[in-house]
Amino acid sequence: xxxxxxxxxxxxxxxxxxxxxxxxxxxxxxxxxxxxxxxxxxxxxxxxxxxxxxxxxxxxxxxxxxxxxxxxxxxxxx
Amino acid sequence: xxxxxxxxxxxxxxxxxxxxxxxxxxxxxxxxxxxxxxxxxxxxxxxxxxxxxxxxxxxxxxxxxxxxxxxxxxxxxxxxxxxxxxxxxxxxxxxxxxxxxxxxxxxxxxxxxxxxxxxxxxxxxxxxxxxxxxxxxxxxxxxxxxxxxxxxxxxxxxxxxxxxxxxxxxxxxxxxxxxxxxxxxxxxxxxxxxxxxxxxxxxxxxxxxxxxxxxxxxxxxxxxxxxxxxxxxxxxxxxxxxxxxxxxxxxxxxxxxxxxxxxxxxxxxxxxxxxxxxxxxxxxxxxxxxxxxxxxxxxxxxxxxxxxxxxxxxxxxxxxxxxxxxxxxxxxxxxxxxxxxxxxxxxxxxxxxxxxxxxxxxxxxxxxxxxxxxxxxxxxxxxxxxxxxxxxxxxxxxxxxxxxxxxxxxxxxxxxxxxxxxxxxxxxxxxxxxxxxxxxxxxxxxxxxxxxxxxxxxxxxxxxxxxxxxxxxxxxxxxxxxxxxxxxxxxxx
Numbered sequence: 400x401x402x403x404x405x406x407x408x409x410x411x412x413x414x415x416x417x418x419x420x421x422x423x424x425x426x427x428x429x430x431x432x433x434x435x436x437x438x439x440x441x442x443x444x445x446x447x448x449x450x451x452x453x454x455x456x457x458x459x460x461x462x463x464x465x466x467x468x469x470x471x472x473x474x475x476x477x
Numbered sequence: 478x479x480x481x482x483x484x485x486x487x488x489x490x491x492x493x494x495x496x497x498x499x500x501x502x503x504x505x506x507x508x509x510x511x512x513x514x515x516x517x518x519x520x521x522x523x524x525x526x527x528x529x530x531x532x533x534x535x536x537x538x539x540x541x542x543x544x545x546x547x548x549x550x551x552x553x554x555x556x557x558x559x560x561x562x563x564x565x566x567x568x569x570x571x572x573x574x575x576x577x578x579x580x581x582x583x584x585x586x587x588x589x590x591x592x593x594x595x596x597x598x599x600x601x602x603x604x605x606x607x608x609x610x611x612x613x614x615x616x617x618x619x620x621x622x623x624x625x626x627x628x629x630x631x632x633x634x635x636x637x638x639x640x641x642x643x644x645x646x647x648x649x650x651x652x653x654x655x656x657x658x659x660x661x662x663x664x665x666x667x668x669x670x671x672x673x674x675x676x677x678x679x680x681x682x683x684x685x686x687x688x689x690x691x692x693x694x695x696x697x698x699x700x701x702x703x704x705x706x707x708x709x710x711x712x713x714x715x716x717x718x719x720x721x722x723x724x725x726x727x728x729x730x731x732x733x734x735x736x737x738x739x740x741x742x743x744x745x746x747x748x749x750x751x752x753x754x755x756x757x758x759x760x761x762x763x764x765x766x767x768x769x770x771x772x773x774x775x776x777x778x779x780x781x782x783x784x785x786x787x788x789x790x791x792x793x794x795x796x797x798x799x800x801x802x803x804x805x806x807x808x809x810x811x812x813x814x815x816x817x818x819x820x821x822x823x824x825x826x827x828x829x830x831x832x833x834x835x836x837x838x839x840x841x842x843x844x845x846x847x848x849x850x851x852x853x854x855x856x857x858x859x860x861x862x863x864x865x866x867x868x869x870x871x872x873x874x875x876x877x878x879x880x881x882x883x884x885x886x887x888x889x890x891x892x893x894x895x896x897x898x899x900x901x902x903x904x905x906x907x908x909x910x911x912x913x914x915x916x917x918x919x920x921x922x923x924x925x926x927x928x929x930x931x932x933x934x935x936x937x938x939x940x941x942x943x944x945x946x947x948x949x950x951x952x953x954x955x956x957x958x959x960x961x962x963x964x965x966x967x968x969x970x
Contacts, residue, residue: 403928405870405879405900407887412806412847413813414870414879414889414902416924435867438850450891469898471891 406432409475426457446475490598510593511662523596568756570820574637577617584610586656606710633819640944647876670714671737691761735790739905743875750804765836792905802883813865818952871922873899874906
């Protein structure tokens with residue numbers, strides 16, 4: 400199922416809408432967000448959290464991570 | 478014998494008659510005259526500090542109009558753009574589009590008070606206020622029309638409020654809430670007490686000071702003239718506030734202040750903050766936006782609150798923190814989404830960056846690298862690399878992009894209600910929404926409309942939907958990529 404989520408990367412200035420199939424992994428979701436930001440070339444490990452601040456398993460699918468339509472996720476480098 | 482002014486003025490101001498065919502509640506229904514519905518006696522002491530008569534009003538306004546029109550005539554149309562900085566021209570276009578018809582909404586609000594305000598002196602003041610606001614609509618329309626010959630986008634002075642352009646939707650969302658969908662008590666607190674005494678001095682007095690230094694004397698004269706009207710009719714707020722406080726409605730008054738302070742702050746940082754620090758030439762800047770806000774808005778408003786023993790809004794610390802960065806983040810949003818605007822947007826040049834860093838010591842560390850990245854992208858791949866193509870996350874209350882963050886700081890939050898998840902840029906926006914869910918819940922942001930299929934998802938179609946005829950009307954880089962450190966002097970448009 401396709402979801403729309405609101406992603407906030409820690410080195411970006413803007414929350415961005417991400418539309419994605421929910422069978423993708425959390426790691427792929429993070430990559431998709433930072434690719435649209437202003438510093439995609441920085442690379443490095445990405446930590447993904449939900450709105451409550453819980454760290455999401457990068458190998459889990461978006462559906463498994465509990466993210467649903469309209470949810471916030473935050474991506475931090477390192 | 479002819480009475481002297483002071484002998485008849487109080488009688489003329491206070492012509493509250495006793496209704497014989499309807500009772501007072503029917504004459505002034507609570508739904509539009511406002512809550513709490515207080516007995517007539519509670520309003521008997523409603524007094525404005527500065528009293529004026531219709532005769533005096535007309536004479537004063539005639540002089541003020543003559544002063545504005547005199548500058549316009551002296552400059553004559555062919556010289557309207559002479560010596561104006563190209564960024565300043567965009568600032569005026571931005572200001573005109575966002576403000577001219579908002580003033581007309583202000584006229585509707587004043588007229589509502591002119592009929593349904595509970596005291597005749599209030600109604601008289603509001604009648605003059607309505608005339609003021611019509612004037613504040615007409616003058617920018619006139620000047621915008623003059624400028625059409627030089628830049629067709631000045632038609633947005635009139636057109637903007639009739640479009641779905643996203644900045645205008647955000648402005649209209651606020652003005653509908655504050656002006657058009659409010660009873661007279663809420664109007665007096667929101668429009669007169671908070672918006673006009675708190676914020677419009679920033680838009681008009683600060684802009685007038687900058688216009689003088691930018692050599693735009695017609696704009697200076699216009700906004701300064703408008704501000705003198707605002708200062709007069711804004712005094713409606715104080716006696717209404719006094720009646721509320723004295724009649725057990727302190728909590729309601731505090732809520733209206735908190736709500737409208739935050740909502741006005743959001744819009745002003747978007748309009749004034751970005752324009753003052755990214756479109757006004759450095760030579761025209763007398764103070765930073767933060768300094769203006771601190772000295773002209775915050776300090777004065779805190780005194781007003783103290784007069785009524787009211788508290789600062791509960792989110793004050795966040796507001797103060799945001800003074801250092803919120804409009805800088807928004808500017809990056811405006812720049813990277815500039816094709817969705819009706820005015821051009823600037824990338825700060827070296828002198829501007831130095832100025833910004835002097836005024837905001839964290840600016841370079843926080844934002845400098847982001848602007849440098851945009852520069853590198855322009856060098857490497859042309860303008861296309863400097864644009865955002867994905868959708869920004871929009872707040873379901875203020876309707877602005879959820880970008881009141883800086884790297885490492887994010888205040889966005891959500892709310893699940895009625896099977897729908899709402900996004901907010903910040904806790905205060907969510908709090909306001911929660912206080913009046915029935916008022917706000919059914920509204921859809923531009924992103925909600927795109928997701929629901931109510932607005933087109935393709936950018937070219939979205940431009941059309943927003944009223945922007947691409948590529949002629951859509952916003953561009955102010956210098957078309959020919960930045961001044963590479964090409965000196967800057968070519969004028």
